[in-house]
Amino acid sequence: MPAHLVPLAVSTLPESCSQCSLGELCLPVGLSNNELSQLDQLVTVRRRVLRGQHLYRGDDPFEAIYAIKTGFFKTDVLLEDGREQVTGFQMAGEILGLDGIGTEKHTCNAVALEDSEVCVIPFHDLENYSREIGALQHHFHKVMSREIVRDHGVMMLLGIMRAEERLAAFLLNLSQRSMARGYSATEFNLRMTRNEIGSYLGLKLETVSRAFSRFQDEGLIAVNQKHIQILNVAGLKKLLSERRT
Amino acid sequence: MPAHLVPLAVSTLPESCSQCSLGELCLPVGLSNNELSQLDQLVTVRRRVLRGQHLYRGDDPFEAIYAIKTGFFKTDVLLEDGREQVTGFQMAGEILGLDGIGTEKHTCNAVALEDSEVCVIPFHDLENYSREIGALQHHFHKVMSREIVRDHGVMMLLGIMRAEERLAAFLLNLSQRSMARGYSATEFNLRMTRNEIGSYLGLKLETVSRAFSRFQDEGLIAVNQKHIQILNVAGLKKLLSERRT
DNA sequence: GAGCAGGTTTGATCTGCGTCAACATGGCAA
DNA sequence: TTGCCATGTTGACGCAGATCAAACCTGCTC
Numbered sequence A, B: 001m002p003a004h005l006v007p008l009a010v011s012t013l014p015e016s017c018s019q020c021s022l023g024e025l026c027l028p029v030g031l032s033n034n035e036l037s038q039l040d041q042l043v044t045v046r047r048r049v050l051r052g053q054h055l056y057r058g059d060d061p062f063e064a065i066y067a068i069k070t071g072f073f074k075t076d077v078l079l080e081d082g083r084e085q086v087t088g089f090q091m092a093g094e095i096l097g098l099d100g101i102g103t104e105k106h107t108c109n110a111v112a113l114e115d116s117e118v119c120v121i122p123f124h125d126l127e128n129y130s131r132e133i134g135a136l137q138h139h140f141h142k143v144m145s146r147e148i149v150r151d152h153g154v155m156m157l158l159g160i161m162r163a164e165e166r167l168a169a170f171l172l173n174l175s176q177r178s179m180a181r182g183y184s185a186t187e188f189n190l191r192m193t194r195n196e197i198g199s200y201l202g203l204k205l206e207t208v209s210r211a212f213s214r215f216q217d218e219g220l221i222a223v224n225q226k227h228i229q230i231l232n233v234a235g236l237k238k239l240l241s242e243r244r245t
Numbered sequence C: 001g002a003g004c005a006g007g008t009t010t011g012a013t014c015t016g017c018g019t020c021a022a023c024a025t026g027g028c029a030a
Numbered sequence D: 001t002t003g004c005c006a007t008g009t010t011g012a013c014g015c016a017g018a019t020c021a022a023a024c025c026t027g028c029t030c
Helices: A033-042 A123-131 A134-161 A163-180 A196-203 A206-218 A231-239 B033-042 B123-132 B134-160 B161-178 B194-201 B205-217 B235-240
Strands: A011-012 A045-049 A055-057 A062-080 A082-089 A109-122 A187-189 A221-224 A228-230 B011-014 B046-047 B055-056 B066-079 B084-091 B109-122 B187-189 B221-224 B226-228
Touching: A033 A123, A033 A134, A045 A055, A045 A062, A045 A123, A062 A123, A062 A196, A062 B134, A082 A134, A082 A196, A109 A123, A109 B033, A123 A134, A123 B123, A123 B134, A134 A163, A134 A196, A134 B066, A134 B123, A163 A187, A163 A196, A163 A206, A163 A228, A163 A231, A163 B055, A187 B055, A196 B134, A206 A221, A206 B109, A221 B161, A228 B066, B033 B123, B033 B134, B046 B055, B046 B066, B046 B194, B066 B123, B066 B187, B066 B194, B084 B194, B084 B205, B123 B134, B134 B161, B161 B187, B161 B194, B161 B235, B194 B205, B205 B235
Parallel strands: none
Antiparallel strands: A011 A045, A045 A109, A055 A109, A062 A082, A062 A109, A187 A228, A221 A228, B011 B046, B046 B109, B055 B109, B066 B084, B066 B109, B187 B226, B221 B226
């Protein structure tokens, strides 16, 4: 087993799926109490991943998917020449590792951007359980499908939006997900660098920085390092809907 | 039922999954003969879609996924202001409609680029069958996962490649899929316009056209309208691996 | 076969973002 | 405290690809 795959910290769950506060944001959506306690048998291991460490790397054998319990991740793909494409940022309740099912190897890297904890869901077991629990099966399919739809959204960002539109969409997306987790929709800390934002949005870090400055000048947001405050949600949304050429 | 959803031509399958020549390219991968005949019960309806017609549209209720029997499709997403992002081109054996599972509505448009025929796979039935047939369940998960990985590839195209790299990657991809279907790897007809290629690659049609011309000047390909002949596969691949800035 | 429409090619020019470079800032270690 | 290093900001300039424009194919219809 490659060194980076050895669980850095493994613990029998002190808290099970049935008691997890993430509830509706994670896998157990729509399960009965009875079914939930079955899920507790499926998910028995958590893994701690410190900031900067990999949860998995491209080419690692695929064995499990991961539900983020706490923390924040990025996934990326590297080209031989060193160019990096960040394919997504993931927060609590979101599922990592779906890319590995098709080839039985992971096809991207998952890196913790802050100290994090994930629930390990052995994939073979998940398939077994989901043959018995229709609601689990169906919800898992929804999770995969939403990942596809999310990717389409990123393609739109990259394919047809200009720099400021991309950044506005990015901020609004973070805002919305922050709110869904019970945090402020208008104030949050970025976990990623300008470079990583740029890589995600298909821009250079200088362009990201300039766009932040311009948004601030226009009173749309207040930026202080990684701290972002959205001052004018409508203004950001307007950036998205109106094409000025 | 919206007019465009009414099946344009529905026929009981003259040829079942168990007899379909697509075999390993489509859903029935890895099924036993016994399981294959169960699949025949799942997939009993085909639908004909003429060139230019929609198989489904964004916002249509999601009921089924579709396996392409013959033909060629594009999927795209439209922004309110009319901008279009083509999210993919699909050929025989590939599965359409996975985007709809998560929200129970389709989230993109699927348009036939030539007269086509698809096998209708009612999604609820698929979930039922795949609870009984483990190999079907697993293969379906692989199909979804590969779609996610494919999308990551498109993000790389759009995020970090330059125009000529994008087009080279596009041509090599078409070549490889053409070969997988038993056709020539070096000679094929494009089913889409320059504009659609551009939309997929995040470029304008003029840029696509110029890149084609340059490839032709350099002896990499021969272009005649929609007919493409790849003269130098290695040369195209080299374009991808070497970054010259 | 004239005329038309949709698609394509090619040239000239423009521009948004990349590139390069200098400097600022903040966290951390010694 | 001091200095260092990673990260971020800002300015000047250049270029890949967009935009604008004109002409050209190919297959239709009438």
